[in-house]
Amino acid sequence: MCPDVLERPCRSATNVCRLVSLAGCERAEWQAREAVRDTCSEALGARLPDALLVVSELVANAVSHTMGVTGLVLRSDGGITKLTVLDRGGTSSRPRITDADPLAESGRGMRLVDALADSWHTRLEPDGKAVTAVFHSSTTTDRGSG
Numbered sequence: 001m002c003p004d005v006l007e008r009p010c011r012s013a014t015n016v017c018r019l020v021s022l023a024g025c026e027r028a029e030w031q032a033r034e035a036v037r038d039t040c041s042e043a044l045g046a047r048l049p050d051a052l053l054v055v056s057e058l059v060a061n062a063v064s065h066t067m068g069v070t071g072l073v074l075r076s077d078g079g080i081t082k083l084t085v086l087d088r089g090g091t092s093s094r095p096r097i098t099d100a101d102p103l104a105e106s107g108r109g110m111r112l113v114d115a116l117a118d119s120w121h122t123r124l125e126p127d128g129k130a131v132t133a134v135f136h137s138s139t140t141t142d143r144g145s146g
Contacts, residue, residue, distance in 0.1 A: 016077075065095075
């Protein structure tokens with residue numbers, strides 16, 4: 001665990017949410033995956049592997065393309081799970097899907113997010129961005145029937 005991890009869990013009969021600080025964390029991607037696994041595995045069911053890859057990509061993007069990742073917000077309610085990665089900003093651009101060079105070692109992260117999450121969006125915040133990936137549990141929707 002990161003030395004300054006702040007966790008605020010909240011649970012009720014209908015939802016689960018958790019805020020995890022990733023600021024200054026050298027292993028932010030690992031910490032984010034563990035938080036998703038610990039908090040959302042039941043809600044995500046068979047979608048858990050997709051969510052783990054997506055949260056890794058979102059955190060890696062925040063680390064690589066902004067002034068750093070600050071946190072992760074996990075929300076699950078009524079068969080819908082939202083994974084939100086918060087960053088420190090430092091750029092005015094939003095994440096986007098690009099056509100990466102086939103020989104490039106990077107540039108495919110948001111394409112993976114787009115393919116694996118049911119939807120995703122970016123919200124500008126006063127001190128950075130919030131990028132959210134949304135997953136419907138396998139009982140609430142069949143992705144193939146879209």
